[in-house]
Amino acid sequence: MSVSILWAFILSSVTTLQSPIALPTDVLKQEQERVALVKKISPPTVAVVSGGGSGVLISEEGYALTNFHVVGTGSPALKCGLPDGKLYDGVIVGLDKMGDLALIKLIGPKPEFKFPFATMGDSDEVQTGDWAVAAGNPFLLASDFTPTVTFGLVSGTHRYQYPERGMFEYTDCIQMDASINPGNSGGPLFNMKGQLIGINGRGSFDKRGRVNSGVGYAISINQCKKFMGSLKAGLRVEHAGLGALVGTVDDSAISRVLVNQVIPSDAMRRGIQPEDQIISFAGRPIATVNQFKNILGTIPAGWKVPIGIRRITETGETKRIDLLVRLTSGERPEPPVKPEQSQDRPGQPKPAPKPLPDIVKAIYESKNGYANFHFNKVSRDSALLRLQNQLKLLDQKGDWIIKGTGTLQEKNNSSNWQLSISTAREAVEGKPAKPDLVAVSLDGIDFSLEPLKADLEPKALRDPPGSGGLLVALFQMRQLLALGTAGFPGEGISHGGMEPYWAPGNSAEPITQRKSIMAEVLKSSLGGIQGRWYLDPESGYLLAVEFTIDPNEDTCEIHFANPVTDSAGRRLPRDWVVIHGDKTFARLKVSDWKLSP
Amino acid sequence: MIRKFTAIAFLVLGTTILPGQESLSQIFNKTYPKLVKLYGAGGIRGLAGYGTGVVISPDGLVLTVNNHLIEGGDLVAHLYDGTRVPVKVIAREPELDAALLKLGSAKQTFDDLPFFDVEVAVKAKLAAPGDPVLAFSNAFQIATRDEPVTIMQGNIASYGRLFGKIGIFDIPYSGNVYVVDAITNNPGSAGGALTDRNGNLLGLVGREVRNELTNTWVNYAIPIQAQIDVRGPTGITRTSIMDLVRKKEAYRPAPKADKPAQVEAYTGMILVSNLIDRTPPFVEEVVPGSPAALVGIRADDLIVYVDGIPVPSIISYRELMARYKPGDKVRMDVRRRDQLVGMEIVPIKPPEVPKQGPGQAIHQIIPGVRP
Incomplete structure (x- = not known):
C-alpha cells in the first residue's frame, strides 16, 4: 500500500516536471506582485533582539516603531537586526505605555547612513475584508533577521481591546487573521500596496495557549501618527481623559452615552454637565462607551478636541451644543511600589545596571518623566532656534514698548493701547533703582505688575481683570524671546511634542466648521506658571502662547497672526487676540514695536 | 500535489478578483448584517456567555448551535445596526447540534432584516476540499452593539465525520462536517456563518472542540444541508436542519401507538x-x-x-x-x-x-x- 502511494507520488512528480501546469496569467501576475510586495516590505522590518520582538523603520535616519512591551521595561540600549543580516545598536527615544508603543532609533555605521524605511498609509482607509501582510520575527526564527511574512484578511477595524493590568489598551485597532505569534510584537502590518497601516502587538488567546488563534490586533498607524510628535521629543506620553465619567444607557433599543459625573477640568469649565449626551467626539459619532473609549484612546493627553453634546434643557427642549475641550490625562498615577512588593531583596546590593555602550551613551539622557531626555533637548533646541530666527528678539534685553489700537471684550469702539515691559535697573547718577515692571494701558485704564516680586497677590497675577493674566503672560513671553532658556531657570523649557492648534474663530463660525493645524509645542515653567508655546512646525513661527496660573482655572491665551517684517528682518505679529476661557478679552493691532538691547 | 492544487485554487479564487466578482470588503459589508451577536448563559469554566447567530428570515428567525448559551432564560441579540432585542428559543435539535431562535417580542417585530436564504443554500452543492471560504462570527466577543462581527478566510480542508470532544465529553453531533484550515472556532464563534467566497451560506460554525485522537483543536462547521438518521422507538427517522427550520420543532420520536403517553412521576x-x-x-x-x-x-x-x-x-x-x-x-x-x-x-x-x-x-x- 505504502509502496503504491510512493509510486504514485513519484509518477505525479515526474508528470509535473514533464508538463508544467499552465497557470492563468492572472495567477502568475498575482504571484509576481506578491513577491514584489515581500521584497518591498522586508528591508525595513526590524528584529528587536533585545526584548525578543519586532519593529519597523519609518525614516532614513533610523527611527523605528515597536511595542512598549518589547522594549519599554529593559535597558535603553538596544540591539536590532535588519534583513541585511547586520546587527545595529539602537536607543529608546519615546515611550507610550498605555498605547503599547515605543519609538526607537537605530544607529547607522556612519552619520550619513541611510536606513531603508516603510512609508505610512492611512489606516482610516483600511476596510474589513482587505488583505493585509504582517512581517516580523515570530518565535525568533530568523537568525539572519530575514522576517517571517504572514498573509491574511482584515477581520475588523476600529476595534477596542480592554487594557491588560491597567496598561496596553488597544483602541481603534485593526483586527486581522494573518498569523501573529510571540515575537511578532512590534512588527509592521502592511496593506497590499506595501504601506504601513499598523503595528502588530496583541492577540486574543484563550484555551489554545498564547499562540495564533486567528485573532490578532495591530495599533493603527493613524494612532501612532498622533503620538509621533511626543515620542520623537523623548517623552513618556500620556493618553487623554475627558475629565468626566460617562456610561452607556441601555434603556432603549439603541444605546446612548451620557455624562455621569464631571470632575474639575476643562470639560467642566467649558460647561459639560451630568446627563449631557455625547453624540460626537473628535469628529466621530458616538453611541456606545466602547466607541468613546476607542477614540479617546487614540488621543494624547492635553489635546483640544471638538465635542458634540445633546442636552435636554429645563424647558424640555433638546439642544445641540458644540464645544472645544482640552483633554486631561486619562492615566492614573502608578501606585508607589510598597517595600514588600519591591523586587529588590533587602540586605542585598542592587545589581548595578549594565553600562551603556559609548555609542548609545552619547544620545541617551535619563530624566524623570522622559523616555530619553537627550531627544527632548535636541527637539527643543531646534524649535527654539527656528523660533528665534523668525522673531530675532534674542538679546533685546532692554525695555520693550508695543503700541497699537484695539477693542476690549468684543466692544466695537477701538482705542489706543500700550504694552511696556521694562527691566530692573540699579540706581545710577540720580536715577532711582527700578524693579522689573510690566505695564498695560488699555482704553485709558492702566495696570502694572512687578512680576518678580515675592508674594504677589492672586489678583495681581490675573490682571487685567478678565484677561486671565495678560501682564504675567507678557513678562514670560519676553523672558523667552529676549533671554532664551536663560530666562527660565529651574525646570526651564522643554519640548512638548505636537498637538493640534485651533486658531481663534469668530463667534459666528460653528466649532464643527473650524479646522486645526498640527503645531509644535514648547513648554515652559517659571515661578509656578506653566506656559505652552505653539510653533508652526515648518517655519518655527509663533502661533500662540498660553499661560496657566492655576491648573483649575482657565488660561490666558494670546494668538498671533499677520506678521510684518521690520527693518531688522524680524517677523513680528501684527494681530493679537487675547482669550480667557470662552471670552475674547482683547483684539489688538500693533502699529509700533520699540525694542532696546 | 494536493497542496499545490489547493494553493492554486486559493490563488485563483481567494485573492484574485475575477471580472464581475465583488471584493471581499464588499462581500463583508453585505454579509455581516445577516449575523447577530447573542448573549446568554455561560461565563463560567471556559463556557463563553456570548455567541453568534445566523438570520434566516426577514422576520427574524435565527439559526445557531445548540449549546449552553441558550440554556438560560435571558437570551439577547445585538443586531448589525446596534439594536438590542430579546430572543426566544423556538426549538432545539440536539441530534444536529442546532437550534432555531426568534428575534423580537410581541412589541418588537421585524419584517425586513437582512437574511441568508436557507431554502437556496440547502439546494446548493456541498463545498469541496480546497474551496475558499469565509467565516463570520463574534469570536472573543470583540464586537458589541453595531460593531461588525469578525471575518476570517480559509479553505475547506475536508468533509467528513467528526470525532471530537469538548473537555472530556464527546460532541453531540455525529454527522458530516466541513473541516476548515483557518482558526474559525474560538470562544463565541459557535453559530456563526461559514460562507463561500461570495458570502453564500454553507454552514454553521461549530463549537470549540478537540480531535478525539490527537487532542488538537479542530475547526469545523455543520453544513446547512446536514441531516442525520435518528433511531427511535418506531425505527429510523431522518431529520435535517431544514426540518428544524420548516417544522419549527425538533425531531421527536413518535409515541408508540399501543402505549398511551405516560403520566410523569413527579418528585418536586x-x-x-x-x-x-x-x-x-x-x-x-x-x-x-x-x-x-x-x-x-x-x-x-x-x-x-x-x-x-x-x-x-x-x-x-x-x-x-x-x-x-x-x-x-x-x-x-x-x-x-x-x-x-x-x-x-x-x-x-x-x-x-x-x-x-x-x-x-x-x-x-x-x-x-x-x-
Missing part, C-alpha cells in the same frame, strides 16, 4: 441546569410540600442511585425516572457532604402547569428539571 426536585451532556444530577431546589421535601431531600444533594442503578448524569436520571409512574415507590440514594443517604420516595402526579405558548423550549415538558 429541581435539578441544576443541564449545561453539558454529563451534568451530574445535583439538586438545586426542592419544591416545598413535594414528595422529595417530605422525605427530606435538600438542595445540594447529589443523586447517586435510583433503585440501585447509578445515575451519572441528569440525562440518565431523566431516562430512569421515565419508567416510573405516580404512586410507584422509588429508592433514592443521595450524597450529602461525605455521606450517602438513602430514602424512599413516592412520586405523585405533576401539579398543573400553566399552558405553554408556542415557542417554548421543548425541554420544558420535563417537569422538575429546570432547563
Whole structure:
C-alpha cells in the first residue's frame, strides 16, 4: 500500500516536471506582485533582539516603531537586526505605555547612513475584508533577521481591546487573521500596496495557549501618527481623559452615552454637565462607551478636541451644543511600589545596571518623566532656534514698548493701547533703582505688575481683570524671546511634542466648521506658571502662547497672526487676540514695536 | 500535489478578483448584517456567555448551535445596526447540534432584516476540499452593539465525520462536517456563518472542540444541508436542519401507538441546569410540600442511585425516572457532604402547569428539571 502511494507520488512528480501546469496569467501576475510586495516590505522590518520582538523603520535616519512591551521595561540600549543580516545598536527615544508603543532609533555605521524605511498609509482607509501582510520575527526564527511574512484578511477595524493590568489598551485597532505569534510584537502590518497601516502587538488567546488563534490586533498607524510628535521629543506620553465619567444607557433599543459625573477640568469649565449626551467626539459619532473609549484612546493627553453634546434643557427642549475641550490625562498615577512588593531583596546590593555602550551613551539622557531626555533637548533646541530666527528678539534685553489700537471684550469702539515691559535697573547718577515692571494701558485704564516680586497677590497675577493674566503672560513671553532658556531657570523649557492648534474663530463660525493645524509645542515653567508655546512646525513661527496660573482655572491665551517684517528682518505679529476661557478679552493691532538691547 | 492544487485554487479564487466578482470588503459589508451577536448563559469554566447567530428570515428567525448559551432564560441579540432585542428559543435539535431562535417580542417585530436564504443554500452543492471560504462570527466577543462581527478566510480542508470532544465529553453531533484550515472556532464563534467566497451560506460554525485522537483543536462547521438518521422507538427517522427550520420543532420520536403517553412521576426536585451532556444530577431546589421535601431531600444533594442503578448524569436520571409512574415507590440514594443517604420516595402526579405558548423550549415538558 505504502509502496503504491510512493509510486504514485513519484509518477505525479515526474508528470509535473514533464508538463508544467499552465497557470492563468492572472495567477502568475498575482504571484509576481506578491513577491514584489515581500521584497518591498522586508528591508525595513526590524528584529528587536533585545526584548525578543519586532519593529519597523519609518525614516532614513533610523527611527523605528515597536511595542512598549518589547522594549519599554529593559535597558535603553538596544540591539536590532535588519534583513541585511547586520546587527545595529539602537536607543529608546519615546515611550507610550498605555498605547503599547515605543519609538526607537537605530544607529547607522556612519552619520550619513541611510536606513531603508516603510512609508505610512492611512489606516482610516483600511476596510474589513482587505488583505493585509504582517512581517516580523515570530518565535525568533530568523537568525539572519530575514522576517517571517504572514498573509491574511482584515477581520475588523476600529476595534477596542480592554487594557491588560491597567496598561496596553488597544483602541481603534485593526483586527486581522494573518498569523501573529510571540515575537511578532512590534512588527509592521502592511496593506497590499506595501504601506504601513499598523503595528502588530496583541492577540486574543484563550484555551489554545498564547499562540495564533486567528485573532490578532495591530495599533493603527493613524494612532501612532498622533503620538509621533511626543515620542520623537523623548517623552513618556500620556493618553487623554475627558475629565468626566460617562456610561452607556441601555434603556432603549439603541444605546446612548451620557455624562455621569464631571470632575474639575476643562470639560467642566467649558460647561459639560451630568446627563449631557455625547453624540460626537473628535469628529466621530458616538453611541456606545466602547466607541468613546476607542477614540479617546487614540488621543494624547492635553489635546483640544471638538465635542458634540445633546442636552435636554429645563424647558424640555433638546439642544445641540458644540464645544472645544482640552483633554486631561486619562492615566492614573502608578501606585508607589510598597517595600514588600519591591523586587529588590533587602540586605542585598542592587545589581548595578549594565553600562551603556559609548555609542548609545552619547544620545541617551535619563530624566524623570522622559523616555530619553537627550531627544527632548535636541527637539527643543531646534524649535527654539527656528523660533528665534523668525522673531530675532534674542538679546533685546532692554525695555520693550508695543503700541497699537484695539477693542476690549468684543466692544466695537477701538482705542489706543500700550504694552511696556521694562527691566530692573540699579540706581545710577540720580536715577532711582527700578524693579522689573510690566505695564498695560488699555482704553485709558492702566495696570502694572512687578512680576518678580515675592508674594504677589492672586489678583495681581490675573490682571487685567478678565484677561486671565495678560501682564504675567507678557513678562514670560519676553523672558523667552529676549533671554532664551536663560530666562527660565529651574525646570526651564522643554519640548512638548505636537498637538493640534485651533486658531481663534469668530463667534459666528460653528466649532464643527473650524479646522486645526498640527503645531509644535514648547513648554515652559517659571515661578509656578506653566506656559505652552505653539510653533508652526515648518517655519518655527509663533502661533500662540498660553499661560496657566492655576491648573483649575482657565488660561490666558494670546494668538498671533499677520506678521510684518521690520527693518531688522524680524517677523513680528501684527494681530493679537487675547482669550480667557470662552471670552475674547482683547483684539489688538500693533502699529509700533520699540525694542532696546 | 494536493497542496499545490489547493494553493492554486486559493490563488485563483481567494485573492484574485475575477471580472464581475465583488471584493471581499464588499462581500463583508453585505454579509455581516445577516449575523447577530447573542448573549446568554455561560461565563463560567471556559463556557463563553456570548455567541453568534445566523438570520434566516426577514422576520427574524435565527439559526445557531445548540449549546449552553441558550440554556438560560435571558437570551439577547445585538443586531448589525446596534439594536438590542430579546430572543426566544423556538426549538432545539440536539441530534444536529442546532437550534432555531426568534428575534423580537410581541412589541418588537421585524419584517425586513437582512437574511441568508436557507431554502437556496440547502439546494446548493456541498463545498469541496480546497474551496475558499469565509467565516463570520463574534469570536472573543470583540464586537458589541453595531460593531461588525469578525471575518476570517480559509479553505475547506475536508468533509467528513467528526470525532471530537469538548473537555472530556464527546460532541453531540455525529454527522458530516466541513473541516476548515483557518482558526474559525474560538470562544463565541459557535453559530456563526461559514460562507463561500461570495458570502453564500454553507454552514454553521461549530463549537470549540478537540480531535478525539490527537487532542488538537479542530475547526469545523455543520453544513446547512446536514441531516442525520435518528433511531427511535418506531425505527429510523431522518431529520435535517431544514426540518428544524420548516417544522419549527425538533425531531421527536413518535409515541408508540399501543402505549398511551405516560403520566410523569413527579418528585418536586429541581435539578441544576443541564449545561453539558454529563451534568451530574445535583439538586438545586426542592419544591416545598413535594414528595422529595417530605422525605427530606435538600438542595445540594447529589443523586447517586435510583433503585440501585447509578445515575451519572441528569440525562440518565431523566431516562430512569421515565419508567416510573405516580404512586410507584422509588429508592433514592443521595450524597450529602461525605455521606450517602438513602430514602424512599413516592412520586405523585405533576401539579398543573400553566399552558405553554408556542415557542417554548421543548425541554420544558420535563417537569422538575429546570432547563
